[in-house]
Amino acid sequence: MATKININGTFEDCENSLNAFQSAVGGYIEAVRLNSGWIMYVNDEGRLKNLPENDFATLIAGQSICGNVVLLTTKETKRSK
Numbered sequence: 689m690a691t692k693i694n695i696n697g698t699f700e701d702c703e704n705s706l707n708a709f710q711s712a713v714g715g716y717i718e719a720v721r722l723n724s725g726w727i728m729y730v731n732d733e734g735r736l737k738n739l740p741e742n743d744f745a746t747l748i749a750g751q752s753i754c755g756n757v758v759l760l761t762t763k764e765t766k767r768s769k
Contacts, residue, residue: 691759695742702758709758714739717758720749729758 692702692712702712709717709729718732730753731739739755746753 693742693745693757693759695740695756697744704760712758713756720751720753722749725762727760728753729760731755 690702690704690709692700694700700712702708706717713729713731713734715731715733715737717729720728720730722728728745728749730745731737734754737755742753742755742757745757745759748759
């Protein structure tokens with residue numbers, strides 16, 4: 689199970705599927721690879737749509753992240769292939 693990180697700082701379980709990821713972020717996804725080997729899926733037009741900054745996701749990624757995101761650990765990434 690992946691983890692959705694909402695812009696309000698809350699967390700939710702998220703199914704490991706493309707449709708679930710797109711629904712969670714509100715559009716097409718873009719992968720942000722983190723130094724830990726984890727992957728964060730973000731809305732690929734988050735900045736263009738002026739989505740609010742996700743403070744927790746920004747802290748994890750080390751760069752500005754807008755909108756809700758889905759976070760997959762290394763183990764979950766292997767399961768989603």
